[in-house]
Amino acid sequence: MKAVIRLQLMLIGVYSVKLSCDGRQDGAQCYGALGGAVDLMLVDNVSEISRFNWRKNSSTILRWRNSIVYNTKESRFLFFPSNGTVRISNLIRTDSGEYKLELNDKDGKVTGRRTLQLYVQVRNQVSYSFNQMNISTCVGPSCDGRQDETQCYGALGGAVDLMLVDNVSEIPRFNWRKNSSIILRWRNSIVYNTKESRFLFFPSNGTVRISNLIRTDSGEYKLELNDKDGKVTGRRTLQLYVQAPVSSVQLVSECLSQGQMKVSCLSEERDSPQTSQDI
Structure with a gap:
């Protein structure tokens, strides 16, 4: 059976090329x-x-004020309010650096701060030193499941942390299930675990940890959010793939048109995990 895994392609040993990045966590x-x-x-x-400022060094790039965005940089920086994402086009080397986000309430009081480090790399500087790499390099120990239809991965026998909600203190009730079986119930700040102790919920960060992963843990999980009267306020699904550990992998490159390169991560192990990305 072939399985697909997520791979972070490495540049010069430690850097990678990504088309998108989740910068909602501090220090991303x-x-x-x-x-x-x-x-x-x-x-x-x-x-x-209500308000936020996004800046690099002392230069403000974006200002958000009462549902209106003010772009103080050139048009290469484009903000999409629909998903809270900024796109930087035609990347140049000086785009590398630390970016700071400051969140404010309607009175201007700071409600949160976080930083993001951006690295801009040359396309063709790719390192192929992936021999003797454990699958944990390709499959992360945690996954952000707050978006609907998220795909998460875990290694057989290992553990995976699945983030389900932002602030569980603001949620009166929720049910988390796989197929027709309820795994977790949340009721008025109390969690009821209806599965074995391998499933552990952490209210402090809205995350469930599954330990000693087995193949039958793979599948679709459904989260249903409810208000205090039981009315449904939201639903989302998460797909979990549990795969056998891999002792080593191989990168295969293929030159494409317009100077692009396709790099594939392959393994000959039982689950034959593989992935590819254009660079």
């Missing part, structure tokens, strides 16, 4: 290719944010 590291574009997700729901 994001990557883009010189001359290309990168999408940086800054916030979840911009309609709930």
